[in-house]
Amino acid sequence: MTYHDLKANRRQVLVSVSAGGLTLGFSLAGKAQAQDDAVRPLNAYVSVAPNGIVTITAKNPEVGQGIKTMLPMLIAEELDVAWEDVRIVQADNDPKAFGRQFAGGSMATPLHWDELRRVGAVARAMLIQAAATAWNCGPADCVTAPGEVIHKPSGKKRSYGSLALACASVTPPDPKSLTLKDPKTYRIIGKPMAQYDVEKIVTGQPLFGIDQVRPGMLYASIVKAPVFGAKVASADVEAAKAVKGVKKVIVIDGDPNGLFPTGNIGQGLLPSVAVVADSWWAAKKGRDRLNVKWADHPTQAQSTKSFAEQAAALNAGAPQRNARNDGDVAAALKASAKTVEAAYSYPFLSHANLEPQNCTAEFKDGKLEIWAPTQNPEPGRQLTARTLGIKPEDITVHMVRGGGGFGRRLANDYMVEAAWVAREAGAPVKLLWTREDDMAHDHYRPGGYHYLKGGVDAQGNLIALQDHFVTFSQNGAIAASAGMPATEFPARFVPNVKYDVSMIPMAIPTGPLRAPGSNALSFVFQSFIDEMAHAAGADPLAFQIKLLGDQAVVGQPPAAFGAGRMRGVLKAAGEMSGWDKRGKLPKGEGMGVACYYSHQGYFAEVAHVAVADDGSVKVKKVWVAADVGHTIINPHGALNQVQGSVLDGVSEALHQQITIDGGAVQQSNFTDYPLMRIAESFPVEVKFLKTEFPPTGLGEPALPPALPAVTNAIFAATGKRIRSLPITPDMLKA
Incomplete structure (x- = not known):
């Protein structure tokens, strides 16, 4: 999705009015919706209550980066409301109302800087129009101060709360037609604001995925093979069931394509055994008694030592392909006043979120409800639907605060696991990984090897650079997050540059960190x-x-x-x-x-x-x-x-x-x-x-x-x- 895909037009502005006040939304998904009391607050960004309190919906997941505070600041500034009168709620996953909702790539600001300010500007324009109609004057005769509309000629004032219901008859203006504030007049943007939930965080109030509780909820612990993708050969199911509190033991064959699925929706369901109990501790004790034996798997041959040996062997031979070739590197190195040759390497890394992966799921009457600390909810919904064989529209994903993301929660394997276990258990289930699970089954930042040569001329200019990059592949393609752009600096600033690439096949899941x-x-x-x-x-x-x-x-x-x-x-x-x-x-x-x-x-x-x-x-x-x-x-x-x-x-x-x-x-x-x-x-x-x-x-x-x-x-x-x-x-x- 590009920046321009998120542009909205007049037909994409949503308004609903009920006894509670004004609700205004701004669809970025390109679809207008019915304008009546049935419009759900989830499809809206702004609500104005009769008492003047403004509730702003934060569309993207919050994993500690402050996005739940920052995005509403954009709306509140152009709405012209005092920050102390703002309340913020977290949106559920709803692509029809909000477009793509994700936390990743540092994209929240560039994608929403203009659009969400216009959300606030549209709401402000509607409130002005409602006041102008009441005063029988033109909108140009009205201005706003925080939370109120002022009639310039007479000085009369109306609060936003008193105007909310009157907005039912106001046609939303084209967002592009509105003039946004001069930055010199900003009252909110550019001012330091604490994260909205900071008081709840420091006082230990339930906010995170790990805190979720549902009526009648059971708890699940799941064990997967230390070797990625290995199947269950045997498990002592009866020993686990004998633990007090254990309700069910579920042996999961897994999706044959779960480790490296086709498409861009993330890792699926792996072979595993889940223990469901009336407490997490009971589930963990039952799991400890499973004594799972795992089938042999080709990945057992892989090791850090073998990767380094393969990289050195690949560097000794001809590169598998060339990614960039500017000038004549060999000649420039030969002509250089000084040359340097060096081998660099870096390891695989774990995301090490302080909150381990978790998810709560409830399957009832063919429909699934999920509470997940995900960075990328819609692909998780699609993956879960495919794995369970149900329609995506029959799945509701509630985005709850995540205790750290760093890219790990862009994948949704824990969501699929919780959904599968909840369906099989016939009750709401909270799945919680142990720290050891998290470390052993991450989507790791891939390691890599670089064999470099460089040359400078007599004037101290860098005139030649060569890199043989040995990285990792999966299914014949560069593994996730294991690539290097052909423009990697200092390419384009050095006259002679050669970037070559070779790949080591592997079956370890990788991803963005x-x-x-x-x-x-x-x-x-x-x-x-x-x-x-x-x-x-x-x-x-x-x-x-x-x-x-x-x-x-x-x-x-x-x-x-x-x-x-x-x-x-x-x-x-x-x-x-x-x-x-x-x-x-x-x-x-x-x-x-x-x-x-x-x-x-x-x-x-x-x-x-x-x-x-x-x-x-x-x-x-x-x-x-x-x-x-x-x-x-x-x-x-x-x-x-x-x-x-x-x-x-x-x-x-x-x-x-x-x-x-x-x-x-x-x-x-x-x-x-x-x-x-x-x-x-x-x-x-x-x-x-x-x-x-x-x-x-x-x-x-x-x-x-x-x-x-x-x-x-x-x-x-x-x-x-x-x-x-x-x-x-x-x-x-x-």
Whole structure:
């Protein structure tokens, strides 16, 4: 779906009026609906109660990124209502009313910046028209102040609540005909707002998927093979049933295409055994007694060690295909004053959501109701319908807050499992994975291997770059989130570039993790550019700016790259961090710089690290300069997203890896898959550069440069290059 697919017209504006007041919706799905009291509030964005309280529906899933607050801010600003008079409710999945509802790709802002402001503007125009009709004047004689319409000539006022019912006879205007507010008059956009649910979160009120409760609900725990896709050979069903509280044990054969299904609706139902009980603990105890034996499976031959061996063998031979070939790399390398050759690698990663995967489902009279902390509800509804053999329209998906997403909840395997078990159990069921389940059955960020060569000329210019990228494939195609664009920087800025690709077949499920692709590629290319700067004897920051050249934009949409914007953030990061004074740092300390374009955002980051004699790394501070357009909608949320992204990226660099042995994941919990602890955290100073470009999202683009900024700082501190992750003390011991 493109930006233009979400444009709405006059026929797509919905209005309903009842004794409760005005309800206005703005269909982005391209279908008008009947305008009467039967229009459901789920199809509406705005409701105005007689007492003036405005309820705004948040259309997209909330997984901690603040979207439930930010999107309603856009509507409330143009509606001209006081923020303290706004109440926010979470929409259910309803593509007919809301179009596509998802949390991913940092797309909420670019897709909704204009459209949702117009939702508010339409509602405001209707209230003005209702007042003008009552006063027998023209709309031009009326203005609004927060929550009220004012008749300019007389000073008369009417509250929004008193006008709500009168809007029944008002024809909604064409959204495109309305003039939106001058940003100088904003009262809500650009002001720091706490997340709407923060009080409920800190006081432990039920909000999350894991909190859901239904009358007569049972609990389920499900076990799948350690080796992905292996079938159940045997299970001690009677032993599990003997546990007090266990109601049913369900052996699931699974979908033959469940692991890697056709189409783009996600992983389906895998072979497994579910234990259903009157408490989750009873279900878990029953599961522990199953003593499941699993059938042999081809994936058992796969391991991290074998992947590395295959990558080295593939690099020794001819690449399987070429992705980019500019100029003559071989000749340019031969003519270079200095050349560098290096092999980089990065591991598989787990999303490690703090809330494990879960879902509550109720199947009754052929219809299914689901409560799921999903990032992508509609594909989950379609997948569940296909798996259960029912119509998608017979499934209702309630989107509940997720305790972390990071891309994991774009897949909906837990939704399918809960639905299947609920149908078989004949009762509402809450399915809850253990932490070990979550670690062993993630959709992992794929690992990868890069074999690089680069050359600089006598003037210190990067003139040649070659990368043989060895990645992973599934069913003959590059695995999910395992690819690399042919435009990967510094392509287009170096005259001679060659990107080759080879693939290792594998059967481990992969998928997007925060800043997919970029979270790994940034480490490789920004670290190697730092290597080339060192070979050229150049200041790494100055080398990056010189590499970008003097053009404002390189390439054409949709792959255009704002070189001027990247130069701007690099210069800002240098100024913020006192880059020019880094030579005065004590022994064992260093500063590194990296920049990256991701999800329409331009980011440059400088890290200051200290490396002890035992090889331990302490990040002391990170400075971030960002260009995400002309408006920061919620500065409070924006700062949280950038700081969280940097901490997330550094945690990946210092600690995280998933390793495979015998076809199974070796890590099981935070004991062997550690995340950054509070004691390791550090200050993150952020500066947003205001430019003339439309605003974009902030959930992801700050993460990629954090990793190479740290590894480059480690080199500055120790002279030792980090070419594989995670960083271990053994790499850096004195």
